[in-house]
Structure formats: C-alpha cells, structure tokens
Amino acid sequence: MSSDLVKLTKLFEAGSEADMLGFLNYLTDIYRKYLNAKDNFIYQSFRSPKDFFNLKTLINxxxxxxxxxxxxDMKKFIPNEHLQYLLSFQTLYIGISPFSGPSIYNIIPMIELLYGVWFIKGGMYQYAKALERRFKELGGTIQYHSEIKQVVTSGRKVTGIQVNDDTIPVDAAVINADYPYAVENLLSPEAQKIEKMTPKKVNKMEYSMSCLLIYLGVNEQYPQLDLHTIKMASDxxxxxxxIEDGVLPPDPSYYIYNxxxxxxxxxxxxxxxxxILVPVGNLQASxxxxxxxxxxxxxxxxxxQREFDLNDLQSQIVVKEVFTPDQFNSLYNSKFGTAFGLKPTLLQSNYFRPHNKARKIDxxxxAGASSHPGAGVPIVITSGELAAKEVERDFNNE
Ligand SMILES: Cc1cc2nc3c(=O)[nH]c(=O)nc-3n(C[C@H](O)[C@H](O)[C@H](O)COP(=O)(O)OP(=O)(O)OC[C@H]3O[C@@H](n4cnc5c(N)ncnc54)[C@H](O)[C@@H]3O)c2cc1C
Structure with missing residues (x-):
C-alpha cells in the first residue's frame, strides 16, 4: 500500500468507485476522531475520576x-472484503484482533497514510542511542546491567529502589517495566494492597498477543522485497x-522486514x-x-521462500535467531510473554488503562506499553512524557 494518493486511487478504484468513495469517507471520519482523541485522550493523563468523568470528556x-x-467500522465504509482487511489488520501492530479491537484503532492506518512510515538510518537501535544521548545531555545517569528488585515504600510513599543488592533512596520512581509484572514483582504485598492492585486483579486483566521473530543474516539480496512486506493468510x-486460541497457524499471516x-x-x-515476524498467541493462550x-x-x-520467490533463501542463511514468546517473558519481564502489554480493549484504554501516576502511592x-496511552514506540514515548509531567506537577510546587 502506497501513501501516494494517485497510487491509492488506482488501488481502491480497482475494487470499485464505491470503494474509493468509502476510503475517502473513512479518512474524513477517522481524521475527525483522531483530532478528538489526540487532544482529549492520548496526550492527556488521567489522575483522578474527575479527569475523565466530566461532561466535556464524556461527550468527546x-x-x-x-x-x-x-x-x-471499516465494513461500513468499504464494500470490498480484501480492502476492508487491508485497512483494518493494523490493530495487530498493537496486539489486538481487528475483529474485536475498538474501532478507534482505525486511526493507525490513517496515521500511516497521512503522516507516512519512517525509517531510521541504522534501525530502531539508533533511536534508543539518541534518547540515551539526550538523557545524558540533560544530566541523567544510567546504570546498565542492573535489575530493579523492588520499589521500596513506607506506608503510602516511595522511599527507595532496590537495585541488585543496594537500596538507593529516592523521592520518586517511574517504572517503565511492564505494568502487570511491576505490580506483581516490584511492589511489596503491603504496597499492592494500598494501591488496590493485587496479583489476583492483574491476572484477570486481558493480554495482547505475542510474536515469533525469525532474525536472519543472508548471503543474498532480495530486491523483490520492499522495506516492509506483509502477507496476509488466505483466511x-x-x-x-x-492466534487468539494459541494455535500455531498452518497458513500464518507474516511480515518481512528488509x-x-x-x-x-x-x-x-x-x-x-x-x-520475519509471525503474530502468535501469548503464554496465557498456550x-x-x-x-x-x-x-x-x-x-x-x-x-x-515460495511465496516471494526468494531463491535459495534456506541455503543462503548464515545467521538465524528465533525469538519466542517465552523470551519476551524471560528477557523483558513481559507478563505472559506478550509483545504489546495489556490488550487495548475499551475497558483497558484511556482512563481504564493503568494511569501514569499511581492511584494511592505518592x-x-x-510509563510504557501497558500503561496509558498504550503500546507502540510513539505512544510509549508519549507515556513517558505524561509520566514526566505528573512528576513535575507533584514536585515543582514543593
Ligand atoms: C516485534 C515487534 C515489532 C514492533 N514494531 C513496532 C513498530 O514498527 N513501530 C512501533 O511504534 N512499535 C512497534 N512495536 C511496539 C513497541 O516496540 C513497544 O510497544 C515498545 O517498545 C514498548 O516500550 P516499553 O518501554 O513499554 O517496553 P520495553 O521496550 O520492553 O522496555 C521495558 C524495559 O524494562 C526492562 N525491565 C523490565 N523489568 C526490569 C527490572 N526489574 N529491572 C530493570 N529493567 C527491567 C526490560 O528489560 C525492557 O528493556 C513492536 C514490538 C515488537 C515486539
């Protein structure tokens, strides 16, 4: 799918003129909703019930x-089934089925089409390096290879963090590890009780899907593959x-990054x-x-190899790493090995997603994919920004 309107018109008119008209109507509708969501929900942190349960926010x-x-929702606009799939599968980017995920996530294909898809020279790691550079310029220090064992609290207040075997006194702690893991493992049972967030509650939450990743170093180049190639299953x-049932699909949808x-x-x-990325069930499913x-x-x-005519792919492989849901769990502490944290259902979005400021503990x-506003790099960065603003709000007035 191109982001060039001339090419898109050709693609949709090849379905029918009604599909093209539906596409334009979808863009108008979703852009309006995006403006609303951006100003009232995405860049807005929710601290207390009145931040959400007020007339203006409820109307929005x-x-x-x-x-x-x-x-x-897409079906309402576009008659052709293949084109419906083409514009709704993108909820998989945040680990939820397009057949059950809230229609607001039709924002994702709109963002791709209107704002473009960008590539960072050197890959995403360069973005992490750039954030590290900026953090250090601002006076931050980073301690690598260190596991946080606990966020230490005294009554309703954070007092320190336990890193490896040391306890460091702190005024504030921003946890950007997966929220469900953090509640279960980094808060003491007493702090969980105060926060009214117990492991039992965490287990009842809904979790996004996971991914199987196949990293390949190949002694060959494949010009027929674009930077991004997505192959959807026939059914x-x-x-x-x-995927939701935790069955390994015999005819999977998959994505190739080149x-x-x-x-x-x-x-x-x-x-x-x-x-090659294949969406698969999380460890809760199987x-x-x-x-x-x-x-x-x-x-x-x-x-x-067969479907894209990648001649000799198997025999050209010199490096192969297979990364599984278990590794999302064991390496990154992602509960149930999800790739995108808590599932962004309606009841786990906006006010109903874990807040950037703890409810009860000062x-x-x-911040991070399982907290507000949700998963995906730009949204996680926004989550960090919202958490930082909450810290400023609490500490600048002291
Ligand atoms: C295969 C794949 C492809 C994706 N592609 C895209 C894409 O193209 N575009 C996009 O926008 N998003 C994409 N995403 C989603 C995006 O990468 C995630 O939503 C985002 O990186 C989550 O950020 P995070 O900070 O919440 O979690 P993480 O990036 O997982 O960071 C949390 C960190 O905390 C560390 N940690 C956990 N516990 C502890 C502890 N006790 N002590 C110390 N450290 C700890 C973990 O090791 C981890 O490094 C993709 C995700 C996957 C899995």
Missing part, C-alpha cells in the same frame, strides 16, 4: 463512537482466531539482514516448546 468519548470493532479471520533495501549498514556488501517453534520457523521460511509513576 461518545463522539469517538468506538463501540464497534475496527473491522466492522485472515480464521488466522486471527487461531532494512538492507535502504541501508547498507545492516549486512556486508551483497548480503542482507531480514526478519505454551509451545522452543523445539516446536524452531520447526515452525523453518516452515515459515520455506513458505516465504512518588510512584508508570
């Missing part, structure tokens, strides 16, 4: 009309159901670096062994 929430699913709806197309720093001359995933990864590579703040 109703105007979002987000009670149907992404797919059903897309059935495929999404399989950064060597734009950037020669990813691999030696003539070679390329690829990754536990699949590493061995089974390794076999499955091979089937997916064969499938990509000096405790949350």
């Amino acid at each position: 929430a109703l105007k979002l009309k987000t009670f149907s699913s992404s797919y059903h 897309f709806k059935g495929n999404v159901q399989e 950064p060597s197309k734009l950037d020669d720093s990813f691999a030696p001359a003539g070679a390329s670096s690829l990754y 536990k699949i062994s590493k061995q089974r995933y390794l076999e499955y990864a091979n089937q997916v590579i064969d499938k990509a 000096g405790l703040y949350f």
Whole structure:
C-alpha cells in the first residue's frame, strides 16, 4: 500500500468507485476522531475520576463512537472484503484482533497514510542511542546491567529502589517495566494492597498477543522485497482466531522486514539482514516448546521462500535467531510473554488503562506499553512524557 494518493486511487478504484468513495469517507471520519482523541485522550493523563468523568470528556468519548470493532467500522465504509482487511489488520501492530479491537484503532492506518512510515538510518537501535544521548545531555545517569528488585515504600510513599543488592533512596520512581509484572514483582504485598492492585486483579486483566521473530543474516539480496512486506493468510479471520486460541497457524499471516533495501549498514556488501515476524498467541493462550517453534520457523521460511520467490533463501542463511514468546517473558519481564502489554480493549484504554501516576502511592509513576496511552514506540514515548509531567506537577510546587 502506497501513501501516494494517485497510487491509492488506482488501488481502491480497482475494487470499485464505491470503494474509493468509502476510503475517502473513512479518512474524513477517522481524521475527525483522531483530532478528538489526540487532544482529549492520548496526550492527556488521567489522575483522578474527575479527569475523565466530566461532561466535556464524556461527550468527546461518545463522539469517538468506538463501540464497534475496527473491522466492522471499516465494513461500513468499504464494500470490498480484501480492502476492508487491508485497512483494518493494523490493530495487530498493537496486539489486538481487528475483529474485536475498538474501532478507534482505525486511526493507525490513517496515521500511516497521512503522516507516512519512517525509517531510521541504522534501525530502531539508533533511536534508543539518541534518547540515551539526550538523557545524558540533560544530566541523567544510567546504570546498565542492573535489575530493579523492588520499589521500596513506607506506608503510602516511595522511599527507595532496590537495585541488585543496594537500596538507593529516592523521592520518586517511574517504572517503565511492564505494568502487570511491576505490580506483581516490584511492589511489596503491603504496597499492592494500598494501591488496590493485587496479583489476583492483574491476572484477570486481558493480554495482547505475542510474536515469533525469525532474525536472519543472508548471503543474498532480495530486491523483490520492499522495506516492509506483509502477507496476509488466505483466511485472515480464521488466522486471527487461531492466534487468539494459541494455535500455531498452518497458513500464518507474516511480515518481512528488509532494512538492507535502504541501508547498507545492516549486512556486508551483497548480503542482507531480514526478519520475519509471525503474530502468535501469548503464554496465557498456550505454551509451545522452543523445539516446536524452531520447526515452525523453518516452515515459515520455506513458505516465504515460495511465496516471494526468494531463491535459495534456506541455503543462503548464515545467521538465524528465533525469538519466542517465552523470551519476551524471560528477557523483558513481559507478563505472559506478550509483545504489546495489556490488550487495548475499551475497558483497558484511556482512563481504564493503568494511569501514569499511581492511584494511592505518592512518588510512584508508570510509563510504557501497558500503561496509558498504550503500546507502540510513539505512544510509549508519549507515556513517558505524561509520566514526566505528573512528576513535575507533584514536585515543582514543593
Ligand atoms: C516485534 C515487534 C515489532 C514492533 N514494531 C513496532 C513498530 O514498527 N513501530 C512501533 O511504534 N512499535 C512497534 N512495536 C511496539 C513497541 O516496540 C513497544 O510497544 C515498545 O517498545 C514498548 O516500550 P516499553 O518501554 O513499554 O517496553 P520495553 O521496550 O520492553 O522496555 C521495558 C524495559 O524494562 C526492562 N525491565 C523490565 N523489568 C526490569 C527490572 N526489574 N529491572 C530493570 N529493567 C527491567 C526490560 O528489560 C525492557 O528493556 C513492536 C514490538 C515488537 C515486539
């Protein structure tokens, strides 16, 4: 899918003129909702009930009309089933099915189309490096290879953090580890009680899907692959159901990333670096062994080789790493090994998502995919900004 209107017109008119008209109507409708969501919900942190349960915010929430699913909403605009899928599958980027995820997430394809999809020279790691540089310029210090064991509280107040075997006194702590993990593992049972957020409650929350990632270093280049290639399963709806049920799909949807197309720093001359991403169920839906995933990864590579004519892909592989939901859990402390944290259902969005400021404990703040506003790099960065503003609000008046 291009972000060039001339090419898009060709694509949608190939369905029918009604599809093109529906597409333009969808853009108008969703852009209006985006402006509303941006000003009233995304860049807005919720501290107390009155921040959400007030007439203005409730009216704006109703105007979002987000009670149907992404797919059903798209269906209202666009008659062609394939084009409906083309504009609603993007909820998978935040780990929720388009058939059950709230229709407000139809904002995602609109953002791709109107604001473009961007590539950072050197990959996402360069963005992390840039944030690190800026943080240090502002006077921050970073201690690497250190595990936070506990956020220490005294009554209703944060007093320190336990890092490795040391306890460091602090006035405030911003936790950007996965919220459900943090509640269960970083808060003492007493603090959980005060915060009214127990492991039992956390277990009842809904969790996004996970991903299988196949990282490949390949002694070959594949010009037929663009930077981003998405292959949808022939039975897309059935495929999404399989993911939710924790079944490894026999005909999966998958995404191939080919950064060597734009950037020669990813691999030696003539070679390329690829990754294949397959959405799969999280560890709550099923536990699949590493061995089974390794076999499955091979089937997916064969499938990509066949479907995109990637001659000899299997035999050109020099490096292969298979990353599974278990590793999201063991390496990043993501509960149930999700790739996108808490599922962004209606009841886990906006005011109903974990807030950036703890409800009851002073000096405790949350940022990251499982807290408000949600998953995805720009949104997580916004989450960090909202948490920082909450800290400023509490400490600047002292
Ligand atoms: C395969 C994949 C592709 C994606 N592609 C995109 C994309 O193209 N565009 C986009 O916008 N988003 C994308 N996302 C989503 C995006 O990457 C995430 O939503 C975002 O990175 C989450 O940020 P975070 O800070 O909440 O969590 P993380 O990036 O996981 O950071 C949390 C960090 O906390 C650390 N941590 C946890 N517990 C402790 C502890 N006790 N002590 C010390 N450290 C701890 C973890 O190790 C981790 O490094 C993608 C996600 C995946 C999985």
